[in-house]
Amino acid sequence: METPDKKELIDGISALLKAHEEPYEPGSWENFSKQKKGRRPAAIAWISIAATIALIVTAFPIILKDNKNESAIVNIKNSAKKAPLKEGIAEDVKIIPHEKDEQIAKGGHIDGTRNIAVKSENGGRRSINIVQPDTNNQIAFQSQEINDAGPVKANLPQQSPVQPKPVQEHNIMDFLQKETMVAQVKEKKPSKWNFGIELLPTVLQNKVNLGAGITTEFRLSKSFSISSGIAYVALDASKNPGLNSGRNLSPDSPPIGLASYSSPKRLVSTDANISGIDIPLSLTYNLNKKLYTSIGVSYFNVLTETRNNRYITELEVSRTLKDPETGIMETFRTKLAEENAEASPESPLEGNSYLGFFNLSIGHKQEVFKQYHIVIEPFLKIPVGKLSNEDLQLSNGGVKLRFTF
Amino acid sequence: MEVKAQGSIKKTNLLFQDINDALAAHDHRIQERIYKHYWGYLMGVASRYIKDRNLAKEVVNDSFVKAFKGMYDFKRLDDLEEFQKTFKAWLAKITVRTALDKIRINKSPLNFVDTYENLYVDHVEINNKLHVDDILKLLFYLPDLHRMVFNMYEIEGFSHEEISKILVIPSSSSRTYLTRAKQRLRELYLKMNEIADGNSR
Numbered sequence: 001m002e003t004p005d006k007k008e009l010i011d012g013i014s015a016l017l018k019a020h021e022e023p024y025e026p027g028s029w030e031n032f033s034k035q036k037k038g039r040r041p042a043a044i045a046w047i048s049i050a051a052t053i054a055l056i057v058t059a060f061p062i063i064l065k066d067n068k069n070e071s072a073i074v075n076i077k078n079s080a081k082k083a084p085l086k087e088g089i090a091e092d093v094k095i096i097p098h099e100k101d102e103q104i105a106k107g108g109h110i111d112g113t114r115n116i117a118v119k120s121e122n123g124g125r126r127s128i129n130i131v132q133p134d135t136n137n138q139i140a141f142q143s144q145e146i147n148d149a150g151p152v153k154a155n156l157p158q159q160s161p162v163q164p165k166p167v168q169e170h171n172i173m174d175f176l177q178k179e180t181m182v183a184q185v186k187e188k189k190p191s192k193w194n195f196g197i198e199l200l201p202t203v204l205q206n207k208v209n210l211g212a213g214i215t216t217e218f219r220l221s222k223s224f225s226i227s228s229g230i231a232y233v234a235l236d237a238s239k240n241p242g243l244n245s246g247r248n249l250s251p252d253s254p255p256i257g258l259a260s261y262s263s264p265k266r267l268v269s270t271d272a273n274i275s276g277i278d279i280p281l282s283l284t285y286n287l288n289k290k291l292y293t294s295i296g297v298s299y300f301n302v303l304t305e306t307r308n309n310r311y312i313t314e315l316e317v318s319r320t321l322k323d324p325e326t327g328i329m330e331t332f333r334t335k336l337a338e339e340n341a342e343a344s345p346e347s348p349l350e351g352n353s354y355l356g357f358f359n360l361s362i363g364h365k366q367e368v369f370k371q372y373h374i375v376i377e378p379f380l381k382i383p384v385g386k387l388s389n390e391d392l393q394l395s396n397g398g399v400k401l402r403f404t405f
Numbered sequence: 406m407e408v409k410a411q412g413s414i415k416k417t418n419l420l421f422q423d424i425n426d427a428l429a430a431h432d433h434r435i436q437e438r439i440y441k442h443y444w445g446y447l448m449g450v451a452s453r454y455i456k457d458r459n460l461a462k463e464v465v466n467d468s469f470v471k472a473f474k475g476m477y478d479f480k481r482l483d484d485l486e487e488f489q490k491t492f493k494a495w496l497a498k499i500t501v502r503t504a505l506d507k508i509r510i511n512k513s514p515l516n517f518v519d520t521y522e523n524l525y526v527d528h529v530e531i532n533n534k535l536h537v538d539d540i541l542k543l544l545f546y547l548p549d550l551h552r553m554v555f556n557m558y559e560i561e562g563f564s565h566e567e568i569s570k571i572l573v574i575p576s577s578s579s580r581t582y583l584t585r586a587k588q589r590l591r592e593l594y595l596k597m598n599e600i601a602d603g604n605s606r
Contacts, residue, residue, distance in 0.1 A: 007530065007531045008528065008529070008530060008531070009529040009530070009531055009590065009591055009594055010559065010587050010590065010591075012531045012535050013535065013540050013559070013590065014559045014560055016535050016537060016540060017449070017453060017537070017540065017556075017560045018560055020449040020537050021445040021446045021448075021449050022444075022445040022446075022448040022449055022452070023445055024441055024444050024445050025444070028440070028441075028444055028462075029437055029440050029441055029444075031466075032440060032466050032469060035466060036470065
């Protein structure tokens with residue numbers, strides 16, 4: 001590229017560079033397109049990853065089932081109605097693994113070929129080679145007569161394994177496999193929901209309390225499930241302020257004898273009877289079919305609360321006695337103790353709701369009558385939040401007895 | 406020769422009619438044609454700012470990515486010739502900004518400015534034929550900031566105010582850098598000619 005002579009340098013440079021274009025390099029667009037595809041937004045990349053994982057997770061069990069199906073015996077009734085068969089194939093057909101090809105059938109694939117023997121009700125037997133070429137996903141069938149006798153004399157075309165097969169036969173085999181899988185899935189698919197009723201004997205500070213409720217469980221996966229429910233729980237709790245920390249109350253006892261007195265009234269303990277609604281939410285991990293462990297929290301609504309305070313009233317008394325023999329006056333001090341209980345007007349928890357307990361449990365399931373389970377579940381409930389701040393000892397444990405259906 | 410040129414104009418008009426229609430229809434298939442048509446032009450722009458050819462190619466591709474995102478909102482004009490000019494200038498501005506960003510990423514801030522010893526040349530006439538490669542070599546003898554201001558003002562057509570905003574420098578500095586860049590280019594050009602003359606003798 002050139003400029004005319006006798007032009008000011010800067011103008012010349014400007015004109016030259018403005019007009020400058022490089023020739024297009026072949027392949028640039030193709031490279032650009034590749035780069036552009038690689039620059040997908042992060043969200044799309046994550047969606048792709050998630051979709052791939054989901055596909056693998058869903059496809060893996062199906063593939064496993066598919067492999068198991070290869071050696072299964074399938075009874076097909078009136079298959080001609082569901083999928084048209086070739087001329088000469090009897091309506092009632094059994095597909096069983098060929099004795100000679102048993103090893104191949106168990107092994108699944110050898111060089112992409114599977115052998116299945118087709119046996120008619122009349123004893124005729126035909127071997128079908130299912131050939132899956134590597135280059136494409138088409139399945140070719142090769143029919144071969146093993147036993148000439150019998151009505152199963154299929155007019156199947158004698159084709160080489162790699163030749164394309166009739167679409168009709170492909171459909172039949174697909175249909176057979178799908179039917180087998182659907183039947184198995186229908187048989188084995190349990191409900192994801194479980195419901196139950198439970199009894200909750202709770203041990204709290206050597207006292208046994210009882211509760212009862214209903215539960216529900218949703219199975220997230222084979223190992224994990226979420227459970228919840230609602231239970232009525234009664235708790236007998238107490239607190240012991242300790243002998244040294246008792247409150248000294250005003251003297252209220254009359255004097256005895258001639259002595260001076262002091263009569264402190266000391267709070268020894270508070271007994272509380274709390275009843276409430278416990279709504280647990282737990283994550284359960286199934287260790288195996290019978291054992292599981294669970295962790296969760298409870299929402300606790302206190303319906304009623306009754307408190308009784310126990311006091312000890314101690315009276316220190318000075319007494320003066322006269323010895324009748326010597327006539328000497330003796331003075332000594334003694335204590336008179338009296339214990340009494342009275343209802344407390346305080347009920348700070350009543351009517352309130354708390355994120356009450358942290359729950360831990362381990363359970364054992366025993367199946368009864370196929371669909372039902374009896375569950376024995378030792379558990380531990382530890383108060384958290386507001387309930388843990390109370391002086392009441394609310395940590396409790398017990399054994400849940402549950403019947404699920 | 407004229408027939409050939411007329412054919413080229415017709416072809417270009419046809420392309421721009423297609424671009425106009427494709428932008429209206431949000432047709433992504435036009436991207437390939439735009440890319441192939443403007444790749445060389447944008448490489449020319451990027452090469453004025455970035456010496457490394459591979460880096461310049463990256464800049465061009467990044468610019469196309471930006472352009473393809475925004476071009477469907479580009480104001481379309483009935484006048485194809487006007488549309489062609491504005492579209493081309495728009496692509497060039499995207500490329501310049503992308504190149505500057507690339508330089509900022511790969512280098513320290515654009516604050517290094519050389520001082521020239523001999524600033525006395527204010528007018529030089531072209532004696533010999535100018536070649537793009539030689540001019541580009543001369544340009545890359547300039548300090549980064551001077552070269553950028555020169556390119557942006559003299560070739561891309563930015564104003565000093567625009568340059569000051571983009572490069573985050575005072576507009577008075579932009580003017581100064583431009584003057585110095587021009588002087589330096591003239592000086593370098595003369596030196597280059599002297600060497601060439603000496604060699605020829």
